[in-house]
Amino acid sequence: MTAWTFNEDLAGMSEALTGSWPQLAGKRLFMTGGTGFIGRWMLEALREADRRMGLGVTVDILTRNPAAFAAKAPHLVNHPGFNFIAGDVLSLRANGERYDYVLHAATDASADLNENDPLRMFDTIVAGTRAALDLAVRSKAKRFFFFSSGAIYGAQPWEVTHVAEDYRGAPDLGTHRSAYAEGKRAAEMLCTIYARQQGLNIVNARIFALLGPLLSLDIHFAAGNFIRDAMAGRKVVVQGAGTAVRSYLYAADLTVWLWKILLEAPPGGTYNVGSEDGISIAELARRTATLLGDAGFEILGREDSGWNPGRYVPSTRKIQDELGVAPTVGLDEAIVRTARWNGWNG
Template sequence: MSSQEVLKSPQQQMLDVAATKEGGGKTRVLITGGAGFIGSHLLDYLMERGYDCIVCDNFFTGKKENVARWMGHPNFELIRHDIVEHLMVEVDQIYHLACPASPVHYQYNAIKTIKTNIIGTMNMCGLAKRTGARILLASTSEVYGDPDIHPQVEEYWGNVNCIGPRSCYDEGKRTAETLMMDYHRQNGVDIRIVRIFNTYGPRMVFHDGRVVSNFIVQALRNDNITIYGDGLQSRSFCYVADLVEGIYRLMNQTETTGPVNLGNPGEYTMKELAEKVLTCLPESASNMEYRPLPEDDPKRRRPDISKAKKYLKWEPTIPLDDGLAKTVADFAERAKRNPKELVCSHQKGAAKVPESAKPIAATGA
């Protein structure tokens, strides 16, 4: 046994062999939304550890370029599919990440968003029931709404407007969590639930309306950085590599079903974030521009990660300054390869919405 192996904790040794099923053979994994921002980083993590991976994506916000490095690999399969329709595959684990996660996308076709959260989750739970697979739901800190307590613990039920413009996502995820727990209690489905707080990193969509991507794109274009409200509302920002490690640990432990918060407890105001982005791009001519705060936008959000520390032995390790530097470099490189990425066809700062996302009249979609 090497000195490196001796130093590994029992939990880490367990995680190292999770890619191999009991009795031999590779663990076969389905990642819904696997061509998206977080999903593609999770795919990289699993493929590099020897898993047999199936990515299911309808390419609403996902991109084939995010998974291109694995095309042709014997352990990789890509299926273009919308999870509101049934999917018949044989798998051991399901990472259920499929759903647009930025307001500009999930609000564009709100009915489609809530169908993905409810019908899509029912379909994935049904698949887990049929195959005996363990299923992990990627839920969100949005289930806490505009919280009354800080930081947010998993036992907090939230303060959500169920009829607001964000509710298709907020309430959709709350219902998805309910479905997961009901399938667990009623049918014995092996579940895990993760509540993801603000995450950033390479491969974020340029015009997705999230604050990190908005600020970076505006700075690269030398447009003024748009800050809503007084700039003192705060968020915590977790680098995607840290998040993926936490998701993987939650899936492959047996002490809790969750929900478990995953995020960085470090809290930054929007003004501080804008200043950090401009520090990464000293050549930018951008200034800060203040606008009214959108409806139902929470003033503060910060995770309590005590459960993640207890059950997963996890906490984020990448400081915001380091993660932002990597993210800005990725945006700049992609913009250099394809300058059109910085050009938005709608009003300044708005997101480009794929044709596949647009509502179709009289279909109920």
């Protein structure tokens, strides 16, 4: 483990993309979801690259509450190339502007919303994606980037250790808990249709589980909850049996991969984005408790009510082979860096 600072991640991302950044010089981007976890990482990396290289890139960023984000990240809001626009993806309309790239990352990945208002979840994903696609067509964008999810594959069979992009599984249509996953599938179909009928150049990232600074520790992500409790000196508790398997890509690696997809992938390129290093939730709890404290962990063994109590681990051979990327930060270091960002000094 290292005496890490966030500036090291900024420098590392900037350097990893040295050959890619010049493609954005003088370009105009439109982005939805720019104030979420993934979107903010992308903006942090772009701001650093612009500061270092003088790209002169401009980004219009749609957000429901610019003032709230300004209080959280004033350095991004005050960056001269970033323009934060108040609005919602469901009311998004073409604004008469021309954009070189449209990035659609807006989705409320809320377990509570998926459970209690799945219709709103589904509508937000599908209608929001269509609105973003329409904006891309009317602004004559040369590329549209859709941020999808590994959830589109449905439940991953245990015997499939790493699900690849050509896997033909699908979410279970017999449960409302598939609203998020099926919404992403429908949105991907919209992208396919717009590529065919509108000639839109589209690329797609199917994103799996993530970990790193800027991740909220109080929402439904197990890894974040475990870090929160271990930092507070509390026992790390697994509500279920802990047999579900996940993998976690560090956010700085994620960011490099996403910018590579936007700038270097061939038209129609679709890639899994995640880590191949699977870990059970029980082992994740044990490891987090060990790394960050001494309060221990406990497995309660209750029934798992989530959408996927099984395996959720991608194959990333395609993106590694085609775009030359690879993970650089392992899980233990990702846990420690996330904790340090949130004030842990152990």
